[in-house]
Amino acid sequence: MPESAYGPTNNCIGIGNELLKRGHRVVFAAESSWRGKLAALGFEEALVDFAPPADEPEDAGAGDFWKEYIKAISPEFRKSTLEQAETVIRPIWEGAIDGAKYCEPELRRIIAEVNPDVIIEDNVVAFPALVTAGKPFVRMVSCNPLEVTGPGIAPAYSGLGRDDESAWEEYRAEYERTHKDLWEDFNAWVQEQGAPALPRLEFIHSGVHNIYVYPEELDYTDSRPLGEDWTRVDSAVRETESAVELPPHFLDGTKPLVYFSLGSLGGADVELMQRTVDILGTAGEYNFIVSKGPLHEEITLAENMWGAEFLPQTRIIPLVDLVITHGGNNTTTEALHFGKPMILLPLFWDQYDNAQRVHESGYGRRLDTYTCTPEELLGTISDLLGDTELLARCRAAGERIRAVDGLSAAATALENVAAFH
Template sequence: MTNKRIVLTAYGSFGDIHPYMAIALELQARGHRAVIATSELYRYKIEAEGIGFHPVRYDSAIDMQQDGEFIGVLSESRRESEYTICYLLMPHLRATYKALLEAVQGADLLVTHHLSFAGSLIAAKTGIPWVSTVLSPLLFMSAYDSQTLSTTTISSYEQALAVVANDARLRQFRWQARLWSAPIRQLRGELGLPASCDPVFEGQHSPDLVLALFSAKLAKPQPDWCPQVQVTGFPFYDRAKQENLSPELARFLDSGSPPIIFTLGSLMVWTPGNFYLEGAIAAQQLGYRAVLLVGKGVHNLPLEQLPEGVIVVDYAPHSEIFPRGAVIVHHGGVGTTGQALRSGRPMLVVPYAHDQPDNAMRLVRLGVARTLARHEYSANTLMAELKQLLFEPSYESKAAEVGKRVQQEDGVKAASDAIETYLRSQENGQSK
């Protein structure tokens, strides 16, 4: 196959950008030219890896602090997705379409993130081969994939009732969200494109190939998933190849028993609440040390109130530090979830927003984690959950088992193989 120019477009936090960087690097290693079209915020990071970059104005500038704080507030009312789509994305849809149209000039393939709504319009308008991706199982909105249906003790009749109930709930949600995609439908009409399915839901998926960029341990294909879905495994982007643990953190880890690790990723870290302080107290009362990954320039922790045996760190490569922890306490973002699964360590998930509650449910279902609601989070409740994870052997053994399975997956290779296979099919189709 001749070398191709491939444009990958993404939106969101580092957890959204990293998978596409990992795939872009692999595609370039195979001789292709990869370009990531995303916010100007990530230009330096992407270009530093030798990946092509094209700016796309998803919003005037992603303000991680402002958006993180506001999403933290909205998560209490479960309206964070509405805010992201209606107020961060749709006002800039036309500018995004124009920029992305420029990015795909001369390209052989467009690969889209689930929030890259302009991508489906460009694929329909230009006819460019198109592969869509999904980072989290929740985005398939399956009526068959729920905590109730994972229980083996219910009858087939009860399972059928659960599917009907789940389907009704999802239909109600889609009805409530029907106006979210109005700007896309309007632009679609102006472009002379025929009406299509809802672009926020099934319309986000390519009719040819959808890559589910997560482990089959997290979710397996369901009867109502798109038939063109391929589950690849997590496409890990490991900064550890360029960055190691800081000398201070390395000395801390080497000087005692494995600590409890607390992290909120790159977005929710802007709205931590009592996550770090109560976590440090709980760890100390359990007789464990703690590592607090608080983000660069983010935290306002009262350091003088932190107990002994606690280290505060801006950042550490998850692939390096997670395997050295006793338990990982995190928010359930899919990027962090993937790294934690691969580490083989038990988890406590404190979900904040978006897909995080669903990811938490799946980890509990796997037997590798427990979950604690954010509004119930305190040193006392945290201690009770951590005791189960630390002293009940089944969590550690199950986490190690699942970790080995995830380590055996190669999401980057699987995704790149699928992309190349699709490109070959396009070449063969055009040559006939």
């Protein structure tokens, strides 16, 4: 059961595809806007609604809730992460909790009908039906692993670095102030459904085993070791996407090639997208591939650019020299999977944490998304592409990550859960 967003769903598709190859039956209890899209990939669909169907337009597509959410709340992304705790993070929790409460009866019915051997959730909130079914439950984390709390690491969603420890407690205090009542209400409801109590100020249970997607080069386990009930998957790249035909001169090697994407959600902020595109359009010494996002018709590209609404990202990243990203977990891990340096322009949620971690680990540069000047952005592109030591380190990381085969590691971990629990 993935969250109804492209990142977690694509992560589950990649791991699920590996399970299909091994002969297992894979059923997705995804949100109903994914209807038909998962069946086309060979999976069974047992979909759920997170809200009354009448509340959704008839032509709603996969992830449309989040697209509309971004359009409405994007002004809040200009605020600090401390301010976002109340104006961005809490509303996300509220929406996710409402969905969990709404779909609980239907989810119980689906589990009874499917009778699975293992239940896997890649989401951020608890669904009591998943942990009360008498089946082994696995939590999957496809966000930044700061969500796995512990001593010695910055608080999740803060974007604070390892050297910002003096600010950690201020953020934690604000997070508790803005979330304690919400957590208390949800924790009470979870227990009313027969599920165990939630850890303090956390919104999801751990499983009999847990899987998280993050490369070792960026991980926090040196400061916060994890137990044997956690499996790290360095990447979950799904290389089954269709090929893409780029303009021939983009691939002739005469100019560095840069990929720019703010993700399917960040792309809904047309003002930000166009501002960034306009800056990049002045750099004629580079060519840019632009993932334009859901409001693609409102974004005008420059002559040194090519793009589309959606792009097969895992086909494109291997071709480019640099990735400019919002710092979503999928793009971050995919960029390092293919050994590419990054410029990170975070917006919300764990994107700030990924941006900070890439920056402080030396695999790219974090910039202020809304206030970075043209000189800063273009100068950073030049600096990174001219840093031969950085480029070599990125290539080496990519070679190591691809060699360990994260999808296979995840599938094996799930098979072990089925065998031993």
